[in-house]
Amino acid sequence: MLVNKSILVYHIKLNTKMTKKKNNLFDLAEKNSEYLQNQYKKLNDSYSESQRALLNDFRETLREKWTLSVNMSDCPLVQWLDTGQFMNIHELKESEANELINIGGLDSSEKESAVERSLKKRLKQFYEARTILDSAFLNGNKFKYTALNIGSSGASRYGAYCIIIEREKVEQYNTLVFIKEDSAINYVENQQVELDRLNHDISNKSCIPFLAAIKHKIDLETTSLDQWPLMICNNNGYIEAITSEDILSDHIKCVRITKNFYNSIFNSLKRYFIGQKVSKERLYRMSFFKHIMSELKKRGIQWEVIDEN
Amino acid sequence: MKIKFIAVAPYDGWAFIIKDEHLYLLRPPYQANDLIESSEKDLAVAISKYNFQECHSSFDNFEETINFLEEKYIKEMEKLGFSLPDTGELKSLIEYADEDILQDFLDKAEKELIPLRSLDAAESIALELIQLENVKKNQTMFKRAIEIIKKCQHERNELKRLLKKPIKFSQKYPNAIKMYTKKSLYESMNYICSTRQLLPIGM
Numbered sequence: 001m002l003v004n005k006s007i008l009v010y011h012i013k014l015n016t017k018m019t020k021k022k023n024n025l026f027d028l029a030e031k032n033s034e035y036l037q038n039q040y041k042k043l044n045d046s047y048s049e050s051q052r053a054l055l056n057d058f059r060e061t062l063r064e065k066w067t068l069s070v071n072m073s074d075c076p077l078v079q080w081l082d083t084g085q086f087m088n089i090h091e092l093k094e095s096e097a098n099e100l101i102n103i104g105g106l107d108s109s110e111k112e113s114a115v116e117r118s119l120k121k122r123l124k125q126f127y128e129a130r131t132i133l134d135s136a137f138l139n140g141n142k143f144k145y146t147a148l149n150i151g152s153s154g155a156s157r158y159g160a161y162c163i164i165i166e167r168e169k170v171e172q173y174n175t176l177v178f179i180k181e182d183s184a185i186n187y188v189e190n191q192q193v194e195l196d197r198l199n200h201d202i203s204n205k206s207c208i209p210f211l212a213a214i215k216h217k218i219d220l221e222t223t224s225l226d227q228w229p230l231m232i233c234n235n236n237g238y239i240e241a242i243t244s245e246d247i248l249s250d251h252i253k254c255v256r257i258t259k260n261f262y263n264s265i266f267n268s269l270k271r272y273f274i275g276q277k278v279s280k281e282r283l284y285r286m287s288f289f290k291h292i293m294s295e296l297k298k299r300g301i302q303w304e305v306i307d308e309n
Numbered sequence: 310m311k312i313k314f315i316a317v318a319p320y321d322g323w324a325f326i327i328k329d330e331h332l333y334l335l336r337p338p339y340q341a342n343d344l345i346e347s348s349e350k351d352l353a354v355a356i357s358k359y360n361f362q363e364c365h366s367s368f369d370n371f372e373e374t375i376n377f378l379e380e381k382y383i384k385e386m387e388k389l390g391f392s393l394p395d396t397g398e399l400k401s402l403i404e405y406a407d408e409d410i411l412q413d414f415l416d417k418a419e420k421e422l423i424p425l426r427s428l429d430a431a432e433s434i435a436l437e438l439i440q441l442e443n444v445k446k447n448q449t450m451f452k453r454a455i456e457i458i459k460k461c462q463h464e465r466n467e468l469k470r471l472l473k474k475p476i477k478f479s480q481k482y483p484n485a486i487k488m489y490t491k492k493s494l495y496e497s498m499n500y501i502c503s504t505r506q507l508l509p510i511g512m
Contacts, residue, residue, distance in 0.1 A: 073320060075320035124363050126357040158358070158359040269402055274433075280379075281380075285382070289405075290402045305407055
């Protein structure tokens, strides 16, 4: 009788799991296209002739220059170049678990729980928001979180290297959406994804100029044309881009480095050249920077220095 | 002034800290500009998406805080198998300097090091730069580096010449010669030589 009860509980759990339908994030974006186009039209209709010209310039700039970027520090960048693949946090923890299994430090049957434990340990209080979002959608564990970029050094607060993905490669991604704000921070409330808001703040590739125009309608007039890249993607905000495709290292078009970070490396080198004392930390930093630059050179990846100010 | 750590990116030496009840991001090279006021939202994004990990240490001042971050960074580099680079390897980093940086190096040599007679340091910069493809391609910069080398050689020759040439009394003490006769100056010098004292004591 006890065995039968357990089987019943198991079946109930299984059925609940099977019946709890996951949303397809990429379908949401397709469905929202009409709404975004209408909103853009309304905006355009409400504008004066000069405002309309500005809006049109903005739309064309977005259409011409949009691509994806990810900000990161030295080590994740080297890891990406070495493994050939940009890994999200789930994939990273899974790869670490696989390494442990290979050296006999973990039993393969415990892999799933080990990955979860490791994620909890790493994300702590932010574990819920991340997993709520990732588990609410089909293939959520494969999502790679990037940002829309039209020429800035990105959210450099989180890493001095801004990796720019080749537009041609991005256009071949079958799954790609853009969300008005950072998803984990802005669209997870009371342990669930706020789908009602998300449904209208999401766009596919072709509607990205509309989403951006709606988001920045207030800043647009007061921001000069050369500041548009920074307005789109900066330390305080960006349009998040999510794909479940593999972002390979040969998809990297170039690496933008913040001038502040770049200058600090060469200031240390200048001190070293003229025989002034340079700390061990600075020596390592210069050495690691050189390693990164030579890896980029070896792979034919361009780099550029961007002044954040 | 207690400084409390909230999160750190160990491979980077970046950290979110709390100082005077405000949240900041502290990043290398840890100068005044590298302390950036941040929000809870920035911290959440840093931990959930980027390489930041929670860390709960606290320090009494910035010096201790920076030492902690620097040591953490060194340990991580050593764990990755990096060893301290040799001089040649480090100097070759200049290969990745852009034009602004190269001009800055030349400025340093020309405007600071040569006037200070740090001729070896100035020459070392110029010699390293003229070997770079970017400098060879840029004739103005290449000529400037050559000029620095020539100037260093000229300064050295000039110094040698001055050391060899006997210096006249009027050249060595141009102001004294305007006020005193040579005879009185020689007398004073003799007096100082014999007493080993510049000014009378007890005045």
